[in-house]
Amino acid sequence: NAGVTQTPKFQVLKTGQSMTLQCAQDMNHEYMSWYRQDPGMGLRLIHYSVGAGITDQGEVPNGYNVSRSTTEDFPLRLLSAAPSQTSVYFCASSYQTGASSPLHFGNGTRLTVT
Amino acid sequence: GESVGLHLPTLSVQEGDNSIINCAYSNSASDYFIWYKQESGKGPQFIIDIRSNMDKRQGQRVTVLLNKTVKHLSLQIAATQPGDSAVYFCAENETGGFKTIFGAGTRLFVKA
Numbered sequence: 032n033a034g035v036t037q038t039p040k041f042q043v044l045k046t047g048q049s050m051t052l053q054c055a056q057d058m059n060h061e062y063m064s065w066y067r068q069d070p071g072m073g074l075r076l077i078h079y080s081v082g083a084g085i086t087d088q089g090e091v092p093n094g095y096n097v098s099r100s101t102t103e104d105f106p107l108r109l110l111s112a113a114p115s116q117t118s119v120y121f122c123a124s125s126y127q128t129g130a131s132s133p134l135h136f137g138n139g140t141r142l143t144v145t
Numbered sequence: 146g147e148s149v150g151l152h153l154p155t156l157s158v159q160e161g162d163n164s165i166i167n168c169a170y171s172n173s174a175s176d177y178f179i180w181y182k183q184e185s186g187k188g189p190q191f192i193i194d195i196r197s198n199m200d201k202r203q204g205q206r207v208t209v210l211l212n213k214t215v216k217h218l219s220l221q222i223a224a225t226q227p228g229d230s231a232v233y234f235c236a237e238n239e240t241g242g243f244k245t246i247f248g249a250g251t252r253l254f255v256k257a
Binding site for chain 2: 062064066071076081087131134139
């Protein structure tokens with residue numbers, strides 16, 4: 032049981048490049064979400080999904096797209112990277128929708144945009 | 146706007162002492178509160194949670210207290226150990242909501 036797996040662990044992009052951050056969970060959790068963590072700040076919610084085929088915006092969705100074609104996978108896409116998107120990105124899942132159960136986090140992807 | 150914040154950004158305690166980490170929240174509609182621990186290079190890890198129909202909940206060496214009157218949450222760690230050194234986040238969920246909102250975090254240093 033691997034929990035929440037994020038790939039890659041590190042990534043460097045040039046401004047304007049695109050990429051996809053991968054997230055997979057093997058706990059059959061319906062709820063998944065993406066957060067970004069910047070120095071001195073807490074985690075800010077980017078997008079979330081309450082089940083396959085359903086996604087919605089969080090606090091800071093601009094510049095990011097998501098899709099949820101399966102229960103297991105929830106990729107985060109940066110269409111045109113900007114230096115402001117330099118951050119550590121965390122994917123999380125929980126067994127209960129309505130966000131009323133603890134989140135299980137991956138170990139993050141550290142992204143640098145130059 | 147709705148937010149969850151912390152009073153102290155850093156806390157330094159002696160090994161064996163008790164630690165208290167505080168958190169203020171502003172959304173009166175929040176009904177579920179969680180504490181997470183984040184070690185360097187890792188994702189946050191669940192410690193303990195509490196629902197708004199309770200004012201205290203205990204785990205192994207940890208206790209969470211909720212004061213809804215003043216919108217205050219605290220995490221107490223008994224007999225703090227070096228392995229407790231980490232950043233601690235409080236987080237809140239709103240009734241029927243799908244968003245977990247995090248505070249800025251408190252860094253706990255445990256001196257041997």
